[in-house]
Amino acid sequence: MAETVLHPQRTPRRRTPSPPNPRPGGLLRGLLRTARPKQWVKNVLVVAAPAAAGRLLTAGTLTELALVFALFTACAAAVYLVNDARDAEADRAHPVKRHRPVAAGQVPVPVAYAAGGALAVLAPLLAARLTTPALALLLTAYVGMQLAYCVRLKHVLVVDLAVVTTGFLMRAAAGGLALGIPLSRWFLITTGFGALFMVSAKRYSEAVQMAGKAGVTRALLTEYTTGYLRFVWQLAAGVAVLGYCLWALEEGGPPHTGLLPWRQLSVVAFVLAVLRYAVFADRGTAGEPEEVVLGDRALALIGLVWLALYGLAVAHW
Structure with a gap:
């Protein structure tokens, strides 16, 4: 009688579930969601300096501020896209963040990187062409600082508070720099x-x-x-x-009239x-x-x- 050889059961490997392929037509929606439209309200701070100087309702101001708002929104969206692409793997293990478009596979990681990089470059270039060099430098500094925050600075005590605070301050200063208003x-x-x-x-x-x-x-x-x-x-x-x-x-302030x-x-x-x-x-x-x-x-x-x-x-x- 042949001897029966018992093979030990092999434990199947655990595979990290790969994100599904993006659905046709869902890529643009995913990119928009990754850009965090709810956070765009913060960029309304660009009107702060012109309003403080009494220049908000002067001719051409609102049009200029609308452009500044759009440019700052593009820079912020670039940072969100790069951040979510970089953290996609970790976000998939998070109970809430796994629903983000990049982590869920609605937006492929290379596409998020490409879109974020394009916005990060184009927004300051457009600012230099359409507004003032000062605003272009501010937007460049904002993108660089926020990307450094995503990579490293968000893990440094106190510095993380300073970086986020500076982001708000840059928004408030942007309108003044675009219109040449002293701060x-x-x-x-x-x-x-x-x-x-x-x-x-x-x-x-x-x-x-x-x-x-x-x-x-x-x-x-x-x-x-x-x-x-x-x-x-x-x-x-x-x-x-x-x-x-x-x-x-x-x-030394303006007289009460x-x-x-x-x-x-x-x-x-x-x-x-x-x-x-x-x-x-x-x-x-x-x-x-x-x-x-x-x-x-x-x-x-x-x-x-x-x-x-x-x-x-x-x-x-």
Whole structure:
């Protein structure tokens, strides 16, 4: 009788599921989703400097600012495309990020790299041709800084906060550079520390919500303490309020010629807005800044009152 040879069962190899081929017609939609249209509202900050200088409604300004908005949006989209292409493999293992178009296979990685690279090159070139060299340099610096953030800087303590804050500050300065408007020190201080306030408040909220869940979100959050992030957003809020107050009360400012001292009165609305935003920061529910502002009626109303007071001050009514 022949001897039976038993072969040990082979354990099948685990294969990482390959992303499906992109469907016809879905590639453009995937590229658009990867460009994060919801984040484009941040680029409205390009009107900040012209509005502060009272140049928002002058002839040709809105057309120029629309171009600046489009160019900045193209640069931001380039960064998102490159970031998602670079992180595609890691995103596929994430419960939420695996639905991103690049990770899901709707947009092939080489296509995302190519589209991102094309936008990163074309936007500054168009800015140099259609606007000013200063804006072209700003956009080039923005793209370079954000790509460095994607590759390395987002893993460096404190530097990650500075880079994201600088991105907001660059948006606010872009309109002024395109129109040749001088940027005052008070504008830069208030805008910069106001941005740091919102960025660090968002990080603090993420840290609070993800406490004890290491690995679910960005790893750097585990290296920050909630106490430190609370200190940062409180410090930034204080400096932003101080800078705004010094601007509103400085003796060398434009003389009061209207019915009321609108510029000084706008301090009240600005402080109330900061205090209202701090409520969400303290609760650990301060997510994306635009969602916080638009999602809270009281904060939106305070913002409209501040905008009206500031507009009256600029118009010298």
